[in-house]
Amino acid sequence: MEKRLRFSLWYFLGAVALLFLLQTFLIREEAGQITYAQFKQLVGTGKVTDVVIGADYVSGKLTTLDVEGILGPEQIKHWKDLGGANYYFRAVKVDDPKLVEELEAHKIAFSGRVANTWLANLVSWVVSLVFFLVLWGFLFRRIGTGAGAGGGLMAIGRSKAKVYVESEIRVTFADVAGIDEAKEELREVVEFLRTPERFRRLGGKIPKGVLLVGAPGTGKTLLARAVAGEAKVPFFSMSGSEFVELFVGVGAARVRDLFEQAKQKAPCIVFIDELDALGKSRSINPLGTHDEREQTLNQLLVEMDGFDPNVGVIIMAATNRPEILDAALLRAGRFDRHVALDRPDVRGREAILRVHTRQVKLAPDVDLRVVAARTPGFVGADLANAVNEAALLAARRERAEVTMQDFDDAIDRITVGAERKTRVMNKREREIVAYHESGHALIASVLPNMDPVRKISIIPRGIAALGYTQQLPTQDRYLMTRSELEDRMAVLLGGRVAEEIVFGDISTGAQDDLQKATDIALSMVTQYGMSETLGLRTFERERRSPFLDTPIMSPKEYSEEKSSAIDSEVGEIFRRSHERVHRLLSEHRAILDELAHRLLEREVVEGDELRALLPSDGDTQRAAS
Ligand code: ADP
Ligand code: MG
Ligand code: ZN
Numbered sequence: 001m002e003k004r005l006r007f008s009l010w011y012f013l014g015a016v017a018l019l020f021l022l023q024t025f026l027i028r029e030e031a032g033q034i035t036y037a038q039f040k041q042l043v044g045t046g047k048v049t050d051v052v053i054g055a056d057y058v059s060g061k062l063t064t065l066d067v068e069g070i071l072g073p074e075q076i077k078h079w080k081d082l083g084g085a086n087y088y089f090r091a092v093k094v095d096d097p098k099l100v101e102e103l104e105a106h107k108i109a110f111s112g113r114v115a116n117t118w119l120a121n122l123v124s125w126v127v128s129l130v131f132f133l134v135l136w137g138f139l140f141r142r143i144g145t146g147a148g149a150g151g152g153l154m155a156i157g158r159s160k161a162k163v164y165v166e167s168e169i170r171v172t173f174a175d176v177a178g179i180d181e182a183k184e185e186l187r188e189v190v191e192f193l194r195t196p197e198r199f200r201r202l203g204g205k206i207p208k209g210v211l212l213v214g215a216p217g218t219g220k221t222l223l224a225r226a227v228a229g230e231a232k233v234p235f236f237s238m239s240g241s242e243f244v245e246l247f248v249g250v251g252a253a254r255v256r257d258l259f260e261q262a263k264q265k266a267p268c269i270v271f272i273d274e275l276d277a278l279g280k281s282r283s284i285n286p287l288g289t290h291d292e293r294e295q296t297l298n299q300l301l302v303e304m305d306g307f308d309p310n311v312g313v314i315i316m317a318a319t320n321r322p323e324i325l326d327a328a329l330l331r332a333g334r335f336d337r338h339v340a341l342d343r344p345d346v347r348g349r350e351a352i353l354r355v356h357t358r359q360v361k362l363a364p365d366v367d368l369r370v371v372a373a374r375t376p377g378f379v380g381a382d383l384a385n386a387v388n389e390a391a392l393l394a395a396r397r398e399r400a401e402v403t404m405q406d407f408d409d410a411i412d413r414i415t416v417g418a419e420r421k422t423r424v425m426n427k428r429e430r431e432i433v434a435y436h437e438s439g440h441a442l443i444a445s446v447l448p449n450m451d452p453v454r455k456i457s458i459i460p461r462g463i464a465a466l467g468y469t470q471q472l473p474t475q476d477r478y479l480m481t482r483s484e485l486e487d488r489m490a491v492l493l494g495g496r497v498a499e500e501i502v503f504g505d506i507s508t509g510a511q512d513d514l515q516k517a518t519d520i521a522l523s524m525v526t527q528y529g530m531s532e533t534l535g536l537r538t539f540e541r542e543r544r545s546p547f548l549d550t551p552i553m554s555p556k557e558y559s560e561e562k563s564s565a566i567d568s569e570v571g572e573i574f575r576r577s578h579e580r581v582h583r584l585l586s587e588h589r590a591i592l593d594e595l596a597h598r599l600l601e602r603e604v605v606e607g608d609e610l611r612a613l614l615p616s617d618g619d620t621q622r623a624a625s
Helices: 002-030 035-047 073-082 099-105 117-147 149-156 181-195 194-199 218-229 240-244 250-264 275-279 291-305 346-356 366-375 380-396 404-421 427-446 482-504 508-526 560-585 587-601 608-612 617-624
Strands: 033-035 048-053 057-062 087-092 108-113 162-168 209-214 237-240 269-273 313-318 338-342 453-457 468-471 603-607
Touching: 002 117, 033 035, 033 073, 035 048, 035 057, 035 087, 035 099, 048 099, 057 453, 073 117, 108 482, 149 482, 181 194, 181 209, 181 218, 181 338, 209 218, 218 237, 218 269, 237 240, 237 250, 237 453, 240 275, 240 560, 250 269, 250 291, 250 313, 269 275, 275 291, 313 482, 346 366, 346 380, 366 404, 380 404, 427 453, 427 482, 427 508, 427 560, 427 587, 453 587, 453 608, 482 508, 482 587, 560 587, 587 603, 587 608, 603 608
Parallel strands: 033 087, 048 108, 209 313, 209 338, 237 269, 269 313
Antiparallel strands: 048 057, 057 087, 162 237, 453 468, 453 603
C-alpha cells in the first residue's frame, strides 16, 4: 500500500511541474508584453476588454489591433504573427489604486485574480509534506532500532526489504575444491534444480532445506553460490545477522518478501547465511526474548512449512555453530539435510591452492604439494588469502613470478594471525594428537567387538576436537553386553594411554574421552548391575533428562558406605581397563608408530589402510583375550 502511495506522489509532482511549464509557456507565447503606461493609455481609449488584475500582472484582450499610436510596430507584429482572433496582452503591474475606478468609468469588463499563487501554495505544501514524511520515517527508524517500537510501524520498513538476487552466477563446482564429499551431496540438489519436472514425475522427494555446516572460511557461502551457478538458477541471499539489527516486524516482512519473490522465480535457491544469528535457540537468550529475532525466525518457519518443495525453491543456509540452532529449525521438513564441510586435508588443500593459483604466475620452484603440507589447519579462505599474500609479496619484491620464498613468507604471516584466531597446531601438538588418535583407532581395531574404524584424522574440527577417529556402526544396537561396554571403555582410554606410553607424559586432550569412560563405568555399576561386589542392585544416582543438558539430581537412594563402594568399584573397572589397553598398545607398538607416522604425513588415514597394517585374525583374537 505504501508503495502505491509513493508512486502517485511522484505522478502528482510530475503533473504539477508539467502544468507549471505549460502555463508559463502558453501565456508567454500568446500574450504580448506591453508596459503599464501603454496599458493605461489603452484603457483611456477603451481598446481593451476582459481585464484581469493579478497580483503581479494585469492582463487582458485588445479589442482591435488599430493601436499604432500607442503600441510600437514590433508589439503589433507579435499578434499579427500569431494570427489568432484574440489579442492577449500582459503588463507588469504598478501600484495603482485608481485602476478599478478607471476601468469602471470606461465600462471595461474586469475581474480580479489571485494569479498563480494556488500553484505556488500547492508546491510549497507538497514540499513541506514530503519533508516531514522523510523526517518522520527517519526519526522512527532511529527510535525503532533503539527501543523496539510497536508493530504498527512495520509498514515503513516493508518496501525497504532488500533482497539480493543474482540471476547469473559465475561460480561453479570447478571453483570449489577440497570438500568433495559436500559437493557430492549437493549434486542431487543441482540435478533437481536443472530438471525439476523429471523429479516431480517420478514423485521423488526433494529436500526442502539444506544446512551447510562448517568452520568459518571452509567455503559454505562459496558452495551455495556454486550450486546456483551449476544449476543456472537465480540466487536469493540474505544474511541472518542483517535481520537482528532491524526493528520489530521488518525482519519478518523481509522473510515474507524473500519467499514471495523466490516463488515467482522458481526454480531458484534461497540462501540464508549465518543462520545462527537468526536461529539461535529461543531458550538460550538470558534476558527474556529478543522479539525481533524471534518474530523473524517464526516467519521463516512459517514460510518453510508453507510451501511445497516441488515448486522448485530450495532453501540453503549456512552456519558454523549448528549446536546453538533452535531445534525447530532442524525438524523434518525444514533444515533436515545437513552437509558438513570439513577442514581440508593435505590433498584438499593442494586442490584449493590449484584453484586459486589459476590466474597467478608461479615460478618453477613452487610445489603446491609442499605448500599444502605446510598449512595444516588452514581452511579455504586462509589458502586463498595465502595465495593473495604471496602474490602481493612477489609484486613488492618486483618479481615476475611468485616464488616458493613468497609462499613461505605469506604462510608465516598468516599463521601468526591464525594462531590467535583459530587453532593451528604446532609440531609437538600434532604429534601428540596423532598418537592419541592412533591409540583409539588401534584399540578399536584389535578388539573384536568393536565397529570397524572408518577414518582417522588429525585435522582439527570445531573448537574442542583436535582430531577424531570415526567408527562405522555395522548395525543398530539396542542391547550391549558387558564385554562390549568394557571394549568401548578400552577404546576411549586408548588415546590417553598411547600418549602415556609414547611420551611418558599426558595431555589435556583426553578430557572428553575420560568423561565418556566414566559414564560407562558408572552405569555399569549403578544401573546395569554389572559389578561383582555390589551385585544386581541399581543405584541410580543421577538422571539425565532427555531434553535438558544439565543432569537432574535425584535424592540418593543408598548409604555413604555404598557410595564409597561404588567409587572404588568404578576405580577398579578403570584400573583393569587401563592395564588391558596398556598391554595391547605395547604389544602393537610398531603399528602404533607406523599409524601415527602416516597421520602426521597425510592427516587422514582410511580404515582399510589401518586394517592392512594389522596382523592376521588369529593373532588379533589372542591379543584381545
Ligand atoms: P564461509 O562462508 O564458509 O565462511 P566462504 O565461502 O565465504 O567461507 O569462503 C571465503 C573464500 O575462501 C571464498 O570466496 C573462496 O575464495 C575461498 N574458499 C573457501 N573455501 C574454498 C574451497 N573449498 N575451494 C576454493 N576456495 C575456497
Ligand atoms: Mg560465509
Ligand atoms: Zn580421544
